[in-house]
Amino acid sequence: MGSSICLGYLGPKGTFSEIAAHKYSQGKGWQLVECSSLEDIVNGVVSGMLDKGIVPVENSTEGSVGIVYDLLAGSCDLAIEGEIIVPVVHSLLARSKISTKRIEKVFSHPQALAQCRNFLRKNLPHVCWQECTSTAAAAVLVAESEQPWAALAPASAAAVYGLEVLIPQANDYPNNMTRFFAIGREQLSLTSTHCKTSLLFGVCDRPGALYLVLREFALRGINLTRIESRPAKNKLGEYIFFLDFLGSTADPAVQDLVRNLSKITTYLKLLGSYPAAE
């Protein structure tokens, strides 16, 4: 055990992060380490307490997990080494098979509440919503109380905490998916054909500055799969841009791209190349 790879994920047991961690480490004999915050995972990898970590980056309904982008921008010596996509089905869980009409409060992570917003408005218009630090923490709260409460959490959390599944699928969009990054300390050099690369950069506030960056991709026929802006934090209206694109830093075209980007950006940081998830 002592020498196995330690992989951090956002606990407690039963979160979608744990599902992503299992998916990423399948058959590898790694040790999964429950962490209590996303900062703890990132700082754990940077300091060497963890070898790798799993962090959520975007959900198909609710969008980016801003803090993860901020942590990636603010940490040195971190590399993205994988992506994992997990279908996210939120179930309504309670201590016993009570009618949903009797439920007085629904607990979950703010992202899960947002992903089930229309369902709750329509089917449980009378309940209060209460935000928790994770879907599993919501399941724990409901399991430990004798109140007529329910949690929105993965169905698998029902078995872990002894709860009943009242509604198997409560999310508003059936194709609800969350994308996770696997992070480590070393950038991979991948020659596989189906890779993605992530980077971040800043540009001057001048007409066409972002256009000139995207032009470098278009000239090389490199497909962007995502662009995300985050505030630079020092001033409203200044941003850091995050790009994901198809290709690897082992490709000569990508190396040429990066050389050119470094000339037209105010700063540029490669976050790593990784095999694209199916």
Add this chain to the structure above:
Amino acid sequence: MGSSICLGYLGPKGTFSEIAAHKYSQGKGWQLVECSSLEDIVNGVVSGMLDKGIVPVENSTEGSVGIVYDLLAGSCDLAIEGEIIVPVVHSLLARSKISTKRIEKVFSHPQALAQCRNFLRKNLPHVCWQECTSTAAAAVLVAESEQPWAALAPASAAAVYGLEVLIPQANDYPNNMTRFFAIGREQLSLTSTHCKTSLLFGVCDRPGALYLVLREFALRGINLTRIESRPAKNKLGEYIFFLDFLGSTADPAVQDLVRNLSKITTYLKLLGSYPAAE
């Protein structure tokens, strides 16, 4: 009173949204209407229950307010008619001038807690954080309890709810600002020189698709001030893009731009032109 303009804002009294609403309606004799959610404001304007509304769109530390972009994308007949920028200073408020060491719990809106994250970690490492629906709701909770609790809220909320200011400025970044949109039902035609216009669009998943859109702006020397992507919700990896740029739909160059954009996007929606905030 009956015939005056009704302007909705996110209550309760004492929120930064109320400060933005006062700033926007100054000297106009409009009636301010406290709303309990951002959906209520947007739906109120669409249905005609409200004439106008104030909604937060981005903060210089925490980034976009995703739900507002989703509401703008999903609502017909809405127009952005103004922007308001409010300096956001979070104060630590309590019922009496107690030592911060005695505080056991801090309440606030998740955005405010995030904007004061480093302050809390450093100065109140022992406290639990609890999320509330608004900064003012946090102030109410603290005012009504006899527990050693504190709220992160505007200093002005202290007077409203009879609280003491323990720490005047608790946010991690001193230039913390929030940008609000004023929304109404009619698009303005503005000929002033310092305008912004907002629009949203979708593109095909093909190399260079976003580049071709930005190219139309660069060709005309039109400066983008913001680009934001939101999930299209039906599938992971599909996005709606929101752009803000300098110029008005009354400018011939912008009209020409919009005609060209409508040919190279899968859909395009103008959200309105408005005077740029200082």
